[in-house]
Amino acid sequence: MLEELYREIILDHYAHPRNRGRLEGAEIAVEGVNPSCGDEISLYARVRDGRLEEVRFEGRGCSISQASASMMTEAVRGKTLAEAGQLADRFKAMMHGQPPDEEQLGELVALQGVRRFPVRIKCATLAWVALQQGLREYEAGRPARVVTSSEDEL
Numbered sequence: 001m002l003e004e005l006y007r008e009i010i011l012d013h014y015a016h017p018r019n020r021g022r023l024e025g026a027e028i029a030v031e032g033v034n035p036s037c038g039d040e041i042s043l044y045a046r047v048r049d050g051r052l053e054e055v056r057f058e059g060r061g062c063s064i065s066q067a068s069a070s071m072m073t074e075a076v077r078g079k080t081l082a083e084a085g086q087l088a089d090r091f092k093a094m095m096h097g098q099p100p101d102e103e104q105l106g107e108l109v110a111l112q113g114v115r116r117f118p119v120r121i122k123c124a125t126l127a128w129v130a131l132q133q134g135l136r137e138y139e140a141g142r143p144a145r146v147v148t149s150s151e152d153e154l
């Protein structure tokens with residue numbers, strides 16, 4: 001039953017992605033690529049008072065990668081940069097086998113079933129790796145629109 005619910009959550013985000021589209025004038029704009037599956041993500045975020053006021057994404061690829069990006073935008077919107085980074089760490093830890101922190105991760109736990117398919121883990125983490133890259137670039141004061149193909153990190 002739980003697996004069925006998880007599958008429904010993922011398919012719903014894939015069919016009806018939240019926060020999809022470009023964000024003009026975003027302080028954070030970063031691209032992530034998962035060459036092993038062909039997934040692509042462009043992530044945009046507006047930063048105000050140290051918080052991710054608005055988060056959007058564009059992309060194409062498999063249902064896991066796009067659903068994960070959609071879920072990520074909902075999960076980090078309104079969070080401080082530090083909180084968003086911590087959530088990314090928690091999510092990646094879950095995908096790499098740690099027991100999920102359900103209170104913090106919320107519906108993101110729906111993606112934990114992907115762990116059974118190691119080749120797809122990178123699909124689920126792509127948007128989060130892009131987010132972490134974007135946060136690092138922003139905090140380093142680098143201009144937006146950095147292209148990354150950080151496969152090693154996925």
Ligand code: ZN
Nearest residue numbers: 037039062123
């Ligand atoms: Zn994929």
